[in-house]
Amino acid sequence: MQNSKSDVLIVGAGGAGLVAALSAHESGATVRVITKEYATRSQTCMAQGGINAALGNAGEDSVDAHIANTLKSAHGIANAKAIELLCSQAPDAVEWLDSIGVCFSRTEESKIAQRTLGGASAPRACYAQDYTGLKILHTLYDRCNEANIEILDEKFLLNIESSENSVYGVSVLDIKSGEIEFYEAKSVIIATGGYSRLYDKYSTNAKGTTGDGLACAIRAGARVSDMEFIQFHPTALKNSSILISESARGAGGYLLNSKGERFTNELAPRDEVARAIHYESMKGEEIFLDIRHLGEKFIDEELPQERKLAKLYENIDPVYDLIPIKPVAHYTMGGIEVNSESQTSVSGLFAVGECANHRVHGANRLGGNSLLELVVFGKQAGTNAAEYAKSKKQKQVPLREPKRVFSDSNPEVDFYKVKENLGELFYKNVGIVRTKESLQTTLDVVNKERQRVNLMGVEDKSTIYNTNLIEFLEFQNLLELSSLVLSCAIFREESRGAHYREDFTKESEAFASHTVIDRDGVVE
Amino acid sequence: MKIKIQRETLEEFEVDVHDATLLTVLNKIKVEQDKTLTFSSGCRSSVCGSCSVRVNAKEVLACSYKLQEGDVVQPLRNAPVIRDLVVDMKKSYETNRRAKAWLSRITGDVSLSIEHEKINEIQSDCILCGSCYSACPVFAVNDEFLGPFALTRAWKYTSDKRQNETKEIVDVIQTNGVWSCTLCNECTLVCPQNISSKADIEKLRSKSAMAGYSDPSFANFGSFGGGVSFDGSPSF
Numbered sequence: 001m002q003n004s005k006s007d008v009l010i011v012g013a014g015g016a017g018l019v020a021a022l023s024a025h026e027s028g029a030t031v032r033v034i035t036k037e038y039a040t041r042s043q044t045c046m047a048q049g050g051i052n053a054a055l056g057n058a059g060e061d062s063v064d065a066h067i068a069n070t071l072k073s074a075h076g077i078a079n080a081k082a083i084e085l086l087c088s089q090a091p092d093a094v095e096w097l098d099s100i101g102v103c104f105s106r107t108e109e110s111k112i113a114q115r116t117l118g119g120a121s122a123p124r125a126c127y128a129q130d131y132t133g134l135k136i137l138h139t140l141y142d143r144c145n146e147a148n149i150e151i152l153d154e155k156f157l158l159n160i161e162s163s164e165n166s167v168y169g170v171s172v173l174d175i176k177s178g179e180i181e182f183y184e185a186k187s188v189i190i191a192t193g194g195y196s197r198l199y200d201k202y203s204t205n206a207k208g209t210t211g212d213g214l215a216c217a218i219r220a221g222a223r224v225s226d227m228e229f230i231q232f233h234p235t236a237l238k239n240s241s242i243l244i245s246e247s248a249r250g251a252g253g254y255l256l257n258s259k260g261e262r263f264t265n266e267l268a269p270r271d272e273v274a275r276a277i278h279y280e281s282m283k284g285e286e287i288f289l290d291i292r293h294l295g296e297k298f299i300d301e302e303l304p305q306e307r308k309l310a311k312l313y314e315n316i317d318p319v320y321d322l323i324p325i326k327p328v329a330h331y332t333m334g335g336i337e338v339n340s341e342s343q344t345s346v347s348g349l350f351a352v353g354e355c356a357n358h359r360v361h362g363a364n365r366l367g368g369n370s371l372l373e374l375v376v377f378g379k380q381a382g383t384n385a386a387e388y389a390k391s392k393k394q395k396q397v398p399l400r401e402p403k404r405v406f407s408d409s410n411p412e413v414d415f416y417k418v419k420e421n422l423g424e425l426f427y428k429n430v431g432i433v434r435t436k437e438s439l440q441t442t443l444d445v446v447n448k449e450r451q452r453v454n455l456m457g458v459e460d461k462s463t464i465y466n467t468n469l470i471e472f473l474e475f476q477n478l479l480e481l482s483s484l485v486l487s488c489a490i491f492r493e494e495s496r497g498a499h500y501r502e503d504f505t506k507e508s509e510a511f512a513s514h515t516v517i518d519r520d521g522v523v524e
Numbered sequence: 525m526k527i528k529i530q531r532e533t534l535e536e537f538e539v540d541v542h543d544a545t546l547l548t549v550l551n552k553i554k555v556e557q558d559k560t561l562t563f564s565s566g567c568r569s570s571v572c573g574s575c576s577v578r579v580n581a582k583e584v585l586a587c588s589y590k591l592q593e594g595d596v597v598q599p600l601r602n603a604p605v606i607r608d609l610v611v612d613m614k615k616s617y618e619t620n621r622r623a624k625a626w627l628s629r630i631t632g633d634v635s636l637s638i639e640h641e642k643i644n645e646i647q648s649d650c651i652l653c654g655s656c657y658s659a660c661p662v663f664a665v666n667d668e669f670l671g672p673f674a675l676t677r678a679w680k681y682t683s684d685k686r687q688n689e690t691k692e693i694v695d696v697i698q699t700n701g702v703w704s705c706t707l708c709n710e711c712t713l714v715c716p717q718n719i720s721s722k723a724d725i726e727k728l729r730s731k732s733a734m735a736g737y738s739d740p741s742f743a744n745f746g747s748f749g750g751g752v753s754f755d756g757s758p759s760f
Contacts (some may be wrong), residue, residue, distance in 0.1 A: 099632035146626040
């Protein structure tokens with residue numbers, strides 16, 4: 001078993017992880033990043049719409065308006081101070097991205113171009129065609145190269161190692177060799193992304209968005225919160241769940257039913273639009289996105305990726321055809337509980353990005369606020385983790401003997417089938433609308449599956465690049481998180497933002513708070 | 525539909541699909557037929573660059589290629605195969621660091637026009653899938669060659685108006701860099717993002733010439749030296 005030290009260890013090389021790495025490095029810490037993929041392949045590259053900042057380049061805007069919109073969309077459960085920080089830092093965050101070389105689209109006046117996303121009172125999202133996340137992520141990666149930050153690829157997080165509620169490193173599975181490795185660090189930042197793949201094929205997310213960091217953080221004693229708030233993006237391609245950016249509606253795209261009628265305000269926040277689509281489809285209607293009237297020139301300039309994907313996956317050309325769509329799971333508002341310094345309840349363990357809950361999205365995230373979050377809080381987490389490391393001496397801790405990760409016997413139950421069924425069930429029962437009964441039924445299934453997880457396992461016995469094993473580990477993380485999502489959703493007997501209960505359709509003052517949960521169940 | 529996949533040997537699989545992407549089919553085979561089948565994938569929408577492979581000897585992204593009867597699927601070339609369709613990208617990824625593809629100094633006081641942004645818009649679409657390294661005949665014989673995507677990145681950062689010092693990059697691309705390319709254009713033909721690294725390399729050559737560098741292979745032709753090129757016009 002290898003052992004290797006750094007001041008700060010960052011797990012995850014998406015936008016949040018790389019921003020944190022850069023700022024920890026700038027603070028003078030030795031930094032190491034580990035990722036289960038390669039540095040530019042994370043979920044961040046899929047972000048299309050933009051990053052919010054009240055620059056007022058395309059119409060009047062203000063930080064106050066940004067704060068007000070974010071608060072409103074959060075439906076009463078957000079930390080106003082955190083939102084204030086997020087929105088007031090936004091212009092600096094975008095300016096910083098621009099200064100390091102992000103190729104933002106521009107206006108005639110040589111300013112960063114901005115467009116309107118749902119729930120925003122002004123064109124506020126700075127974008128780079130519909131490749132905003134890709135271009136931000138790659139530029140961050142280039143900065144990490146410049147800073148000569150060590151990035152170790154293809155290492156799967158197994159455990160956050162802590163003792164006496166204080167972190168001292170992580171253990172990982174090296175995917176290439178099958179070896180378990182241990183990395184010591186004075187502080188650890190978890191930046192591993194969300195858990196939308198709980199919905200399996202009913203998610204816009206990449207296949208690796210399996211909440212590994214959240215599951216490990218809970219096991220290490222950290223708490224998570226607001227797990228029931230899962231955002232459904234209104235417009236994913238019908239057959240493949242591939243995302244069509246909200247900017248298509250921001251630019252004037254319509255939602256139509258089979259009769260060709262509009263049925264909702266396309267620019268309302270995502271939770272409202274997703275529900276409108278849900279109820280329209282319940283009437284037996286097919287739902288389409290219509291951007292034909294925007295014209296070929298506009299589509300090729302602003303939405304080139306969308307045109308390519310619609311052609312490939314739906315065999316239609318949005319310039320001439322309606323785009324068949326459905327809402328699918330897109331972003332998980334819940335995450336690891338952190339304080340105003342991005343630190344979890346485990347000393348020295350920090351979290352940032354979609355895996356964390358900085359309480360800025362509340363019950364429904366605004367489009368364009370997640371790329372923003374990863375810059376603003378990524379910097380904060382990186383700086384604070386570096387400061388923490390300076391004040392700490394490395395603990396002398398005996399290494400644990402690693403558990404075997406798989407057995408020699410062949411599994412009796414195929415976890416791939418369980419995973420697929422669970423995804424279907426979650427989409428149907430824990431999706432855009434929920435009831436006590438639908439949630440309870442699902443919890444029963446989850447409990448049953450958790451009991452027989454020892455009958456599941458891997459058929460591939462190779463130690464070399466065993467994706468069967470990795471997928472099984474990811475599945476177990478999702479299964480663990482699914483119970484928490486359900487407990488929180490059952491507990492919350494009201495409707496708020498993305499959590500809509502058909503048996504409690506109104507917001508209730510009694511639930512105007514966060515749902516915080518630890519290893520042992522709902523705590524507040 | 526029957527297809528062949530390169531593993532330790534070329535193995536045939538039969539799948540019942542129509543109008544499906546290769547990635548969909550690989551997933552289907554893994555879940556339904558052989559859980560040991562090994563490949564990489566991520567976003568399934570052509571932006572993460574994880575699933576590049578070769579089909580019938582041409583580089584494609586598995587998520588954007590529609591499978592045909594009789595297709596032969598193989599891993600990328602010019603990188604060590606770890607298992608089945610998965611290769612080790614370490615060497616090609618490292619070229620980005622070697623090419624010093626970044627802004628050398630951050631000033632934050634430059635504003636870009638639409639025109640400035642368009643100069644390298646397409647180069648900034650690169651997803652580092654590695655198709656170009658697989659297709660590159662120079663990288664095949666010289667693994668110290670900086671290679672297509674790193675040179676495209678070098679062009680991106682030298683052409684960026686925010687870059688106030690291009691010397692660092694221009695210096696570093698002289699050896700095993702722009703002059704080692706044969707301009708065969710294979711990289712362009714396989715790029716899923718329609719980037720032409722060959723064209724970027726040509727632009728970097730002009731930039732190098734303007735900085736006083738010349739093609740080292742011409743340096744051997746003593747009689748042509750002295751600042752005059754073949755057509756008699758003075759060279760830079």
